[in-house]
Amino acid sequence: MQRTNHKNSREDEFEPAGSTAELLVLEPIGYPLSSVLDDYPEIEDAGVFEFYAREQWNGCIARKGEYLFDRRMYPDFAYRIKEVKPPGSVIGMETLIIVHEDNATTPTVEFHSNICFDDVIGQDTAKQKCKLIEKYLMQPEKFGKWAPRNVLFFGPSGTGKTMLAKALANKANVPIIPVKATQMIGEYVGEGARQIHQLYDRAEDMAPCIIFIDELDAIALDRRHQELRGDVAEIVNALLTEMDGIVEREGICTIGATNRTNSLDPAVRSRFEEEIEFSLPAEEERVKILETNVATFPLPVKDVDIKKIAAMTKGFSGRDLVEKVLKTALHQAIIEDKEEVSGKHFEESMGKVLHKNGTVMDNRMYS
Numbered sequence: 629m630q631r632t633n634h635k636n637s638r639e640d641e642f643e644p645a646g647s648t649a650e651l652l653v654l655e656p657i658g659y660p661l662s663s664v665l666d667d668y669p670e671i672e673d674a675g676v677f678e679f680y681a682r683e684q685w686n687g688c689i690a691r692k693g694e695y696l697f698d699r700r701m702y703p704d705f706a707y708r709i710k711e712v713k714p715p716g717s718v719i720g721m722e723t724l725i726i727v728h729e730d731n732a733t734t735p736t737v738e739f740h741s742n743i744c745f746d747d748v749i750g751q752d753t754a755k756q757k758c759k760l761i762e763k764y765l766m767q768p769e770k771f772g773k774w775a776p777r778n779v780l781f782f783g784p785s786g787t788g789k790t791m792l793a794k795a796l797a798n799k800a801n802v803p804i805i806p807v808k809a810t811q812m813i814g815e816y817v818g819e820g821a822r823q824i825h826q827l828y829d830r831a832e833d834m835a836p837c838i839i840f841i842d843e844l845d846a847i848a849l850d851r852r853h854q855e856l857r858g859d860v861a862e863i864v865n866a867l868l869t870e871m872d873g874i875v876e877r878e879g880i881c882t883i884g885a886t887n888r889t890n891s892l893d894p895a896v897r898s899r900f901e902e903e904i905e906f907s908l909p910a911e912e913e914r915v916k917i918l919e920t921n922v923a924t925f926p927l928p929v930k931d932v933d934i935k936k937i938a939a940m941t942k943g944f945s946g947r948d949l950v951e952k953v954l955k956t957a958l959h960q961a962i963i964e965d966k967e968e969v970s971g972k973h974f975e976e977s978m979g980k981v982l983h984k985n986g987t988v989m990d991n992r993m994y995s
Contacts, residue, residue, distance in 0.1 A: 648720040649690050653711035654727050657695070677701065678725045678833070685719045724834065741794040741804060748788045748795055749920065749946065750913040754781070754904045758796050761881055765800035765836045768879040775878075778871050778899050780844075781885040783906030786947025789885040792906075793840040796883075803837040805830070809846035812863065820847065821866035828870045828877060835879030844884035848896040864893050871899040908945055914938040917946050921954050927961055931971040940978065952981045 684700050690712040698705040707727070745755055761779060764771050781789040790806065797804035805827065812823050824847075831839050841847075847863045869875075871882060884900065886892065909917060915938040922929055941949060956977035961969040 647714055647717045649712055649714070649717040649723045651711065651713040652690055652709065652719060652723050652725045654696065654707040654725065655710045656727060657706040657708050677727070681725050682719065682721050682723055686721060688719045689716060690719050691716055726830065741798040743791055743794040743798055745792075745795045745799060748791050749916050750909050751788055751792060751906055754788075754792060754906055757902065757904050758792065760902075761796060761883075762800045765796075765802045765838070765879070765881060768836050776881065776901055777873060778882045778884070778901055780889075780897070780900040780903045781883060781906060782889045782903060783887060784908055784945055785887050786945030787906040787908060788946060789906050790840065790842060793838060793883050793885070797838050800836070803834050804840055805834075805837065806840045806842065809841050809843045809848075812841075812847050820863040824863065824866040824870060828875075828880065831880045832877045835877065837880060839880060839882045841882065841884045844886045844896075845888045845891045848884070848893050849891055850893045864896060868895060868899065871896070908943060909949075911938050911942070914941055914944065914949060917949050918954065921950050925954075925958055925969060927958065927966070928968045929970075930968045932969070932974050933971070937974060937978065940982070948981075953977050956980065 680700050684698070685696055688696065690696075690709055692709055692712055692715065694709050696707045696709065698707070748755070761776050764776050768775060781793070783789065793806070794804060807827065812820055812827070827839065831837050848867060849864075870877075889897070889903075915935055918934045918938060922932075922934065937953065941953065944953075953974070954977075957973040958969055960973045960976060966973075
């Protein structure tokens with residue numbers, strides 16, 4: 629059997645085996661020479677294609693930007709490697725192979741999230757409720773029709789919804805497919821629905837796994853407002869079909885995340901068996917968020933009262949604290965070529981945020 633994966637099309641050339649590739653994303657390129665078969669040969673069954681692809685390229689070194697040539701299904705048809713995880717790894721019989729068609733957005737598959745539950749500060753109620761999902765992902769066969777297939781994370785932006793989904797995947801040791809809902813909106817009628825079905829087809833091949841749809845309201849917008857975007861109805865219908873389990877897909881948990889529950893289509897919202905609320909951090913939690921992130925600064929911190937900052941930032945999310953307070957203070961110190969981040973830098977960053985929010989800082993934080 630001939631195998632090729634080098635840019636200069638050398639065949640039967642291999643390197644010493646390395647780690648096995650977990651994910652291989654291919655882009656269809658075409659035939660090296662003109663042919664009556666100039667069009668991309670449509671893959672009718674992704675599972676069959678993936679089986680033959682693994683078998684014929686088993687043992688090949690996969691590098692981003694290089695080519696693989698089909699020798700069995702569509703002889704001499706070329707695919708360019710768009711992504712391989714880990715880089716420079718070997719294609720094996722367990723490698724997940726995705727063909728990136730029609731310039732569609734390929735969801736990123738995170739096989740090994742290193743985020744833990746302890747990394748999500750606060751949200752104790754949400755963590756407790758996630759234990760059921762964890763048990764389902766670890767032993768889906770035990771749940772039968774009583775599986776927690778659809779779960780809604782809701783609450784203000786920046787409160788840890790994405791982090792907790794990744795921590796859950798890590799704890800259950802399953803893959804997670806994180807998707808921005810806006811990525812699923814197609815340019816043409818029917819494209820959005822097709823991408824949703826393809827997403828679930830891929831998840832079924834990887835099950836048990838998590839599909840995490842962030843900004844869910846972007847595609848599950850109340851259909852009463854569909855005149856704002858003409859493809860809403862067909863996207864919502866495709867999502868409903870998948871969430872209803874008309875096609876049995878065991879081992880998949882869909883987690884939707886939104887900060888606009890009132891904008892969700894009632895039919896979609898009713899499909900979530902569980903709604904888990906995320907709240908803004910309390911003062912003691914803000915202290916911990918600040919302390920944890922300050923500890924990772926590349927510069928030392930001097931004369932900064934973390935507790936005072938926490939007291940003044942009521943209503944801030946964890947993301948607000950990191951992006952608007954800590955990062956601004958650190959960047960200002962770097963701009964000034966300082967060797968440390970001082971209270972002055974935090975005072976200035978707090979002043980900007982509070983002024984923007986319409987709050988006056990009556991007294992200085994630091995003497």
